[in-house]
């Protein structure tokens with residue numbers, strides 16, 4: 001549970017209250033088949049009481065563990081994701097929202113989970129210029145060249161070369 005306990009008596013108009021949470025990915029159901037988050041996920045931020053709502057603003061820090069799609073290396077990436085969202089007292093929101101403050105508890109678990117998962121790219125690459133594996137011998141090309149001839153001729157060019165050989 002990631003509930004911010006709001007001491008409303010201390011949180012007057014314009015006043016802020018800070019919060020910090022630490023959890024595992026499993027605790028907030030931030031799990032995927034293609035990667036995981038290792039160690040604690042750290043969440044911190046502030047709640048500000050505005051005239052019409054509670055503004056929740058903060059950052060999520062997580063360490064992503066994955067296998068690179070290109071070179072298959074075991075990889076880690078330290079990530080920081082900002083978030084900002086409005087929460088309302090029941091009946092105070094202008095539009096339909098699930099961001100409702102129930103009593104003194106403001107639950108940001110879903111917000112944190114959705115922010116974290118939505119920030120993940122479709123592909124898991126160890127670094128933007130990852131060179132991948134040699135299609136001939138499987139060598140990791142980030143560690144240097146293996147010397148293989150990886151030139152794959154265009155089939156039409158190959159046919160043309162055959163034709164040229166015959167005419168010689």
Ligand SMILES: [Zn+2]
Nearest residue numbers: 068071126130
């Ligand atoms: Zn890679």
Ligand SMILES: [Zn+2]
Nearest residue numbers: 134137146148
């Ligand atoms: Zn090779």
